[in-house]
Amino acid sequence: MRTPPLPQTLWRNALVIALDEAHGATPFRADVLVEGADIRAVADVSLPGRPVPSPGTTVVDASGLLLTPGLVNAHTHSWEILLRGTSAPLPLEVWTLLSYPPTGVAPVPSRLVHLRTVVAALESLRGGATTLLDDTGELPGQTPAGIAEVFRAYDATGIRATCTGTGIDVPIVDRLPFADEVLPAEVLAASRDSMPPSAVVQEAFFAFSAEARMLARPYPRIRYALSPSAPQRVTDEFLVRAADQAREHGEVLHTHLLETKLQQTLARGRYPGRTIVEHLDALGVLGPNLTAAHGIWLTPHDLELLAASGATVAHNPISNLKLGSGTLPWRAMHDAGVRVALGSDGASSNDTMRMLDVLKQTALAHTLGDPDYRRWPLVSEVLHAGTVAGARAAGWSDRTGSLTPGLAADIVVYDLAATTAFTPLNDAAQQLVFAENGASIAEVWVDGRCVLRGGRSTLVDEDALLAEFRAEASAYLEAQLPEWRRLQESLEPAIREAYLRAWSPAG
Numbered sequence: 324m325r326t327p328p329l330p331q332t333l334w335r336n337a338l339v340i341a342l343d344e345a346h347g348a349t350p351f352r353a354d355v356l357v358e359g360a361d362i363r364a365v366a367d368v369s370l371p372g373r374p375v376p377s378p379g380t381t382v383v384d385a386s387g388l389l390l391t392p393g394l395v396n397a398h399t400h401s402w403e404i405l406l407r408g409t410s411a412p413l414p415l416e417v418w419t420l421l422s423y424p425p426t427g428v429a430p431v432p433s434r435l436v437h438l439r440t441v442v443a444a445l446e447s448l449r450g451g452a453t454t455l456l457d458d459t460g461e462l463p464g465q466t467p468a469g470i471a472e473v474f475r476a477y478d479a480t481g482i483r484a485t486c487t488g489t490g491i492d493v494p495i496v497d498r499l500p501f502a503d504e505v506l507p508a509e510v511l512a513a514s515r516d517s518m519p520p521s522a523v524v525q526e527a528f529f530a531f532s533a534e535a536r537m538l539a540r541p542y543p544r545i546r547y548a549l550s551p552s553a554p555q556r557v558t559d560e561f562l563v564r565a566a567d568q569a570r571e572h573g574e575v576l577h578t579h580l581l582e583t584k585l586q587q588t589l590a591r592g593r594y595p596g597r598t599i600v601e602h603l604d605a606l607g608v609l610g611p612n613l614t615a616a617h618g619i620w621l622t623p624h625d626l627e628l629l630a631a632s633g634a635t636v637a638h639n640p641i642s643n644l645k646l647g648s649g650t651l652p653w654r655a656m657h658d659a660g661v662r663v664a665l666g667s668d669g670a671s672s673n674d675t676m677r678m679l680d681v682l683k684q685t686a687l688a689h690t691l692g693d694p695d696y697r698r699w700p701l702v703s704e705v706l707h708a709g710t711v712a713g714a715r716a717a718g719w720s721d722r723t724g725s726l727t728p729g730l731a732a733d734i735v736v737y738d739l740a741a742t743t744a745f746t747p748l749n750d751a752a753q754q755l756v757f758a759e760n761g762a763s764i765a766e767v768w769v770d771g772r773c774v775l776r777g778g779r780s781t782l783v784d785e786d787a788l789l790a791e792f793r794a795e796a797s798a799y800l801e802a803q804l805p806e807w808r809r810l811q812e813s814l815e816p817a818i819r820e821a822y823l824r825a826w827s828p829a830g
């Protein structure tokens with residue numbers, strides 16, 4: 324019995340930004356051949372050996388199109404889709420009281436988890452991203468049924484995603500510097516009493532992880548990863564165990580790293596004589612599978628350790644600005660050889676998951692702290708961070724990140740005449756980063772399948788799903804948000820005191 328030939332699509336004479344080893348971010352004209360799920364050829368039209376279509380191949384005149392690899396969002400939280408627009412710019416430690424309330428959260432109904440995740444996926448695809456590293460989390464706690472719903476929703480939209488189990492076994496008050504001095508005794512006691520013993524949390528977390536890993540297996544574009552949320556949010560034992568398991572299973576180890584000044588202040592007491600990165604190095608947690616979000620408050624020695632380990636830092640410039648977290652040392656990181664990927668962070672600290680916005684912000688934000696314009700981000704570096712480095716950070720470099728034969732056909736097709744972003748066409752790479760906002764996207768392909776056309780999903784009935792989401796989300800939030808706001812307001816003065824103390828010269 325003969326197997327039927329795989330479907331083929333050939334884009335003729337497309338403008339291509341391949342991010343492959345030969346061309347990097349330099350645009351060129353090429354024929355791009357996709358067969359089944361994979362890219363078969365990216366053939367420079369000025370060279371001999373252009374692909375010849377077989378009978379049945381769909382041939383597209385692509386002379387007015389730009390083809391790029393799908394962007395990779397290397398740090399986000401789909402949970403926060405529910406909380407878009409709820410928060411003004413605030414420091415992380417105050418913001419988190421509303422976006423991740425430490426108490427009093429009713430579980431999100433599984434249908435709402437599904438709908439929320441569909442929104443995250445569609446918004447990502449429209450912003451040019453085909454792969455996500457979703458630090459999924461869930462309050463009051465993750466369940467196998469909940470993460471199964473996340474997997475189903477991502478699969479239904481066709482996007483590629485790595486989803487984490489997110490673990491925390493340190494009470495919230497012990498993640499805040501000066502907590503014993505600024506918080507009332509009853510708040511401290513209640514917070515500490517509410518956290519079960521670490522051994523109990525760990526057993527539950529690693530049992531959940533074993534199940535989540537199994538549940539992810541049937542989905543070709545879903546992978547599971549472990550996320551001990553941040554060094555200050557987990558015990559060393561938890562961190563080491565998660566790192567061991569991630570290595571054993573060949574998974575990404577995800578964490579937040581030195582996002583705020585308060586975390587640096589806290590670390591001085593918790594790891595005397597060492598930085599957090601030095602501590603992670605001593606624990607054996609640093610390694611090529613580690614993707615650490617933020618990485619703002621780092622020392623030159625921290626950068627050396629991160630570079631030597633092969634770890635990736637996921638840079639979230641919009642979230643960092645909204646939460647006033649600080650500025651990642653972009654040039655010093657590149658000089659030291661640290662891998663840098665890009666993330667949107669969640670929709671409560673951004674408030675979108677549009678990766679094209681993140682590219683632009685990355686290219687702009689680092690002109691502020693350094694007058695030497697030769698050290699400012701290059702468009703080629705930004706595009707590399709948003710694709711090749713992101714694919715590695717999300718644990719998908721075997722499938723995606725560039726337009727290279729043998730990799731998956733994860734392709735964003737921009738119509739150069741759909742908007743004025745590429746008019747006049749002077750430099751497609753510069754215009755992609757600085758002028759394009761997603762409105763020129765004609766199609767988005769993942770694994771050789773067109774999943775978005777003309778801004779609309781080809782796979783799900785988005786009008787019906789979005790209408791249902793609006794109703795379900797409002798019902799849930801109307802019952803929850805007032806209490807979360809009361810909690811934030813009651814604790815804000817004490818958190819502010821700790822925040823200002825950490826920022827004071829003596830802090």
Ligand SMILES: [Zn+2]
Pocket residue numbers: 398399400458579616668669
């Ligand atoms: Zn985050």
